[in-house]
Structure formats: structure tokens, C-alpha cells
Amino acid sequence: MTKKLKLTFSLEGNxxxxxxxxxxxxxxxxxxxxxxxxxxxxxxxxxxxxxxxxLAGAVYITTxxxxxx
Numbered sequence: 001m002t003k004k005l006k007l008t009f010s011l012e013g014n015x016x017x018x019x020x021x022x023x024x025x026x027x028x029x030x031x032x033x034x035x036x037x038x039x040x041x042x043x044x045x046x047x048x049x050x051x052x053x054x055l056a057g058a059v060y061i062t063t064x065x066x067x068x069x
Contacts, residue, residue, distance in 0.1 A: 004061045007037060009044055009052040016056060017046050024060070033058045 005024035009017045028036075037055035044052035 002063045002065075004063075006059050006061055007033070007055060008057040009037070009041065010054050010056045011046055011050040012053055013050055015046065015050060017044060017050075017052055019044070020061075030058075 002022075003024065005021045005028070007019045007021070009019070011017055034055055037058075041052045041054060046052075
């Protein structure tokens with residue numbers, strides 16, 4: 001099973017920006033994610049130049065692969 005962490009950030013004006021981490025640290029809680037995200041918000045912007053303003057959400061994505069052949 002693989003695990004990823006998808007962080008979604010609010011953008012200036014409107015919209016969101018998502019960042020997916022392929023090897024996230026285990027056991028992160030909401031407070032730890034908000035603290036870490038606050039340090040990277042200043043360097044994030046969309047392809048159209050809209051700056052990220054805050055962490056809007058975070059989800060773990062788990063994938064299980066079943067070998068068929």
C-alpha cells in the first residue's frame with residue numbers, strides 16, 4: 001500500500017492549488033500540518049501568478065495494488 005498526502009491551498013482572489021507529497025511523514029495531525037504549511041505558503045503560487053494565502057485542507061490518499069499477473 002502506498003500513501004500520499006495532498007495539501008490544498010487557497011489562492012488570492014479565487015481558486016486553489018494542490019501539492020501532493022509521495023512520502024509523507026507518518027502521524028501528522030492538523031496542528032502540525034498547519035504549522036508546516038504556514039512556512040511554505042509564502043513561496044507558493046499558481047501558474048497564473050496567484051499567490052497562496054493559507055492551507056485549506058489536507059487528505060491522506062492510500063492506494064492498494066493487487067497483482068493480477
